[in-house]
Amino acid sequence: MIDFGSVEVSLKLATASTLLLLFIATPLSWWLANTKWRIKPIVEAVTALPLVLPPTVLGFYLLILFNPNSVAGSLWLRITGDTLAFSFVGILIATVIHSLPFAVQPLQAAFESVGRRPVETAASLGANPLDAFATVAVPLAKRGFLTAAVLGFAHSLGEFGVVLMVGGNIPDKTRVISIDIYTSVEVLDYRQAHILSIGMLCFSFVVLAALFVVNRRYSLNDEAR
Amino acid sequence: MMKLAKRLELDIGIEFPGFRLQIDQATAIDGVLGLFGPSGAGKSTILRIVAGVESSATGKLKFDGEVWQDTSNHLFVKPFKRAIGCVFQSPQLFPHLSVSGNLEYGYRRKRGRRGPELTDVLHAMDLKPLLSRPVDALSGGERQRVALGRALLAAPRLMLLDEPMAALDDARKSEIMPYLERVVGDFGIPSIFVSHSVAEVSALSTDAWILENGRVTGCGLSELPSTYGPVIRLSATVVGESKSGLLICRIGDDEILAKSTQHLERESLVNLMLLESSVLFAATDCPGMPKAGAIRGVVDSVAQSENSGEIRIEFKTKGGNFELLIPPGLASDFEISKGQPACAIVANPPLAERI
Numbered sequence: 381m382i383d384f385g386s387v388e389v390s391l392k393l394a395t396a397s398t399l400l401l402l403f404i405a406t407p408l409s410w411w412l413a414n415t416k417w418r419i420k421p422i423v424e425a426v427t428a429l430p431l432v433l434p435p436t437v438l439g440f441y442l443l444i445l446f447n448p449n450s451v452a453g454s455l456w457l458r459i460t461g462d463t464l465a466f467s468f469v470g471i472l473i474a475t476v477i478h479s480l481p482f483a484v485q486p487l488q489a490a491f492e493s494v495g496r497r498p499v500e501t502a503a504s505l506g507a508n509p510l511d512a513f514a515t516v517a518v519p520l521a522k523r524g525f526l527t528a529a530v531l532g533f534a535h536s537l538g539e540f541g542v543v544l545m546v547g548g549n550i551p552d553k554t555r556v557i558s559i560d561i562y563t564s565v566e567v568l569d570y571r572q573a574h575i576l577s578i579g580m581l582c583f584s585f586v587v588l589a590a591l592f593v594v595n596r597r598y599s600l601n602d603e604a605r
Numbered sequence: 606m607m608k609l610a611k612r613l614e615l616d617i618g619i620e621f622p623g624f625r626l627q628i629d630q631a632t633a634i635d636g637v638l639g640l641f642g643p644s645g646a647g648k649s650t651i652l653r654i655v656a657g658v659e660s661s662a663t664g665k666l667k668f669d670g671e672v673w674q675d676t677s678n679h680l681f682v683k684p685f686k687r688a689i690g691c692v693f694q695s696p697q698l699f700p701h702l703s704v705s706g707n708l709e710y711g712y713r714r715k716r717g718r719r720g721p722e723l724t725d726v727l728h729a730m731d732l733k734p735l736l737s738r739p740v741d742a743l744s745g746g747e748r749q750r751v752a753l754g755r756a757l758l759a760a761p762r763l764m765l766l767d768e769p770m771a772a773l774d775d776a777r778k779s780e781i782m783p784y785l786e787r788v789v790g791d792f793g794i795p796s797i798f799v800s801h802s803v804a805e806v807s808a809l810s811t812d813a814w815i816l817e818n819g820r821v822t823g824c825g826l827s828e829l830p831s832t833y834g835p836v837i838r839l840s841a842t843v844v845g846e847s848k849s850g851l852l853i854c855r856i857g858d859d860e861i862l863a864k865s866t867q868h869l870e871r872e873s874l875v876n877l878m879l880l881e882s883s884v885l886f887a888a889t890d891c892p893g894m895p896k897a898g899a900i901r902g903v904v905d906s907v908a909q910s911e912n913s914g915e916i917r918i919e920f921k922t923k924g925g926n927f928e929l930l931i932p933p934g935l936a937s938d939f940e941i942s943k944g945q946p947a948c949a950i951v952a953n954p955p956l957a958e959r960i
Contacts, residue, residue, distance in 0.1 A: 500658050501697045503685040505711030505759045512685070515710075519701040 382575055385552045386560035390537050393468070393556060397475045397536040398529055404476070405483035405528060410513065412484070413491035428485070430478045439545025442474050446546065471539075471547035471554050478542045479535045483528040490524020491517065523598050530591045534584055610635035611763070611795045617654055617664035617674070626650055626819035632812060634763075634795040639810030639826075641800060646816040648799040652765045655797065656691055657684035668763060688718060690756030690764040690794070694771045696748040698740045704751055705736050711759025720760020721792050729787045730754040746777040750784055757792060764788055764796040770805065778805075785809060790850065803880060808953050811864075826864075826956050827878070837879040839900070839924035840960065843869050852957055853897070857923030860897040863957040875957040877924070883953040886918065886929045890946035900924065901948045907941050916941065920949060 412424060430438060446464035447453045456464045464470040494517055502512035518525070540558035547554030549563060557576050564573040610633035618627045626647040632638060640648040653659040655666065657673065666674040673682045690711075691697075698707050712723065727733050730750045735743065743751065749769055756764060769785065770778045786809065789796055800806050806813055807826060815823035841854035841861065851862040852869060854877060863877055891899050902922035909916050914933030918941060919926060929949070941947075 496658075497697055498699065500656070500684065501691065501699075502710070503658075503683075504656060504689055504691040505755065506685055506688070506714030506716060507710075508683075508685050511714075516699060516701075520699075 382572060383551075383560075386555045386557050386576070387579075389468075389552065389555060390539075390557040393472060393475055393539070393543075394533050394536040396472055397479060398533040400472070400476045401479055401483040401532040401536075402525070402529060405480065405487050405532075406525075409484050409487035409524075410491055410517070412488045414496070428481045431481045435478060435541025436545055438478060439474065439542040442470075442477070442542070442546050446470055465546060466548045466550060466554060468547075468553060471543045471556070474542040474546040475536045475539050478539065479532050482531040482535045486527035486531065487521065487524045490521035490527075494520045523595060526594065527591060530587055534587050538580065538584070611669040612667075613638070613655075613669075613763075613797075614665070614667040615651070615655075617662055617666055619650060619654065619659060619662040624819060628819075628821055630814065630821050630824070632814075632824070634797070634812070636789050636811030637796045637798050637809050639798050639800065639806035639813040640816060641803065641806045641813055642816035644801060647819040648801075648816055649767050650819075651816075652691075652767050652797060652799055655763070656689050656765055657682065657687055688715075688760065688762045690759060690761030692749070692752045692756050692764070692766050692769045694768045696745075696752035698743075698748055698751055698755075700740055702740070703736075704732070704738055704740060704743070707740065707751055707755050708732070708736075708758055711755055715758075715760040718760040718762075721757045723758065725791070726754045726757050729791050730757075730784055744777075745773050746780050749773070749781050753784055753788060757788065757794070761794060764794050766796055766798045768800055769798075770800075782808065786849070803882075807864075807880070807956065827958060837881055837884060837927045839877045839879065839922065839927070841875055841877050841924050841957070843871055843873045843875055843957070845871065851954055854957055856900055857902075859900050861900065861951055862897060862954045864954050865957040869957065869959060874960045876960055877955045877957055879951060879955040880953065881929075883951065883955075884929070885950040885952060886920070886931065887948050887950060888941050888945065889948070891948040891950070894948065894950070899948045899950045901946065904941055904943055904945050904947050907943055918947075920947065922949070 408427070412420060412427075443465055444450065445452050446456075448457045448463050448465075453464055456462075462469075464473070498516050498520060499509075499512045502516045503509070507515065538558055539556060540562070543554065543556050544559055549555050549559055555563070557580060561573045561576050561580075564570070564576070612631065612633050614631040616629045618625070620626075624645070624647070628647075628651060640651060642648055650659065654662045655668075655673075662674070663676040664674070665672070665676070671682075672680055673687055674680065699710065702710065708726075727736075730753055732750060732754050735747055735751060740748070740751075753769075766785065766788075770781055773781060785798075788794055798806065798809050810826060813824070813826050813828065814821045815828055839856060841856045841863075843852055844855045844860070845853040847853055847862055851864055854861050854863050854875060856877075861877060863875070865875070869875060887899075890901050900922050902920055905919040905921040905926060907916060907918055916931040918929045918931065920929055
């Protein structure tokens with residue numbers, strides 16, 4: 381009997397994480413693309429840390445942070461009556477942090493290539509900064525948004541180390557696809573592992589291929605201009 | 606249209622590595638203020654400061670009685686509240702919007718200011734045939750017209766034109782010129798125009814600042830030619846005003862369109878100052894030429910330089926004599942002899958000043 385509980389958890393996690401990622405990464409990338417502050421490289425390094433840091437290290441610190449005896453953990457427990465560690469919200473926070481560079485970097489690159497000029501032009505036509513951002517910068521950076529969303533979603537869907545550290549392996553709650561595959565192999569349920577693995581492989585390939593096709597079409601359009 | 610002079614007061618400085626700009630200058634803009642100078646003189650920087658996008662500039666900036674920047678009082682009016690129309694070398698049209706989307710962008714955001722009407726702008730800039738076209742299907746000149754129309758529709762109090770013709774070839778330049786003139790002529794919007802071309806500045810402007818190394822080294826259109834290139838002075842009589850607002854001046858039987866910053870009555874005697882580089886010599890009496898635009902006369906003397914091979918012609922007209930040099934390469938094609946009728950074609954309206 382194949383159990384698709386982990387697929388549901390993973391899809392829920394990846395969807396919520398993608399929405400949160402775009403919400404956080406959009407202002408952060410815009411700021412990074414435009415700031416002249418000296419602390420910019422520091423912020424960039426912090427944002428990029430999850431790319432190089434072993435997921436277990438990130439997971440370990442988050443676990444300490446989520447501990448009901450810590451400030452953040454106890455505050456969360458008092459407000460919601462639930463612990464952050466070993467909960468869906470806990471793995472969601474961990475996933476968002478771990479996937480942040482996958483959303484920030486393409487968005488920052490897109491905003492940088494849009495440049496200041498279109499926004500300054502919009503301002504000269506009477507658009508306030510938020511208006512200019514929404515009506516000029518965002519539409520011009522749509523390719524960056526697409527890449528950020530796709531990479532963020534795909535990366536969240538394949539999350540393993542951080543989730544295992546922070547969320548454990550609770551069926552229908554924190555057991556995601558990759559953990560399910562790992563567990564299935566451990567108990568020699570190769571059928572479950574095969575089905576989930578081939579699903580992940582196909583999905584990842586299709587998503588990336590689609591992204592490259594769309595990006596190619598955009599760049600051909602840009603060249604035609 | 607009635608034009609009211611708007612006062613621009615600048616007491617402002619900015620520093621970049623290797624460049625310092627310090628301007629303390631005030632002027633009433635009644636038409637177009639030309640900023641002229643070599644590249645790197647600080648012309649575009651001044652425009653960026655006035656537009657409010659050069660955040661590191663310090664000092665005081667006032668336009669039409671409104672303080673836009675006063676660093677000592679921590680006052681800075683945000684660019685989108687200044688109501689400035691900008692047209693730059695590259696038209697900066699929004700590629701994700703259609704031509705009409707671009708035109709509407711500023712029109713929808715003019716915050717109740719009264720400005721040019723949509724139909725007037727469409728007509729003046731000949732935009733109707735372009736409305737349904739995508740932005741990337743427009744030529745360079747068409748893009749610039751859309752950019753001008755878009756800026757006008759946002760009801761600007763001041764227009765900043767930064768080398769709007771620099772990216773166009775000569776034919777396109779002369780196409781866009783009338784549209785630039787209409788910005789001030791039809792809509793009465795005071796403008797600052799930046800160029801490194803004397804011809805462009807003198808053709809469009811009613812006043813000028815000459816810039817060098819971040820400083821204003823001269824003011825007024827009459828400074829332009831004498832500072833930048835040899836000038837020919839001829840005497841003429843004012844006989845009227847053209848539809849485009851230029852003076853009609855008569856030399857002998859010929860008429861020349863000229864501009865002036867002074868108020869000149871009919872029959873006033875004036876000095877016309879022509880840039881030597883904007884005068885073309887023709888070794889005929891130009892039978893096909895219309896009456897306006899050419900000065901007819903006779904060749905008084907011809908001399909060829911031994912070293913350089915260029916030909917020096919003394920040209921006699923009813924407005925006075927002047928010398929013209931014909932470069933050695935071209936000189937061999939000319940058959941010029943003393944006493945033959947010839948004419949000088951004036952490519953740009955010269956400046957007229959009361960004698």
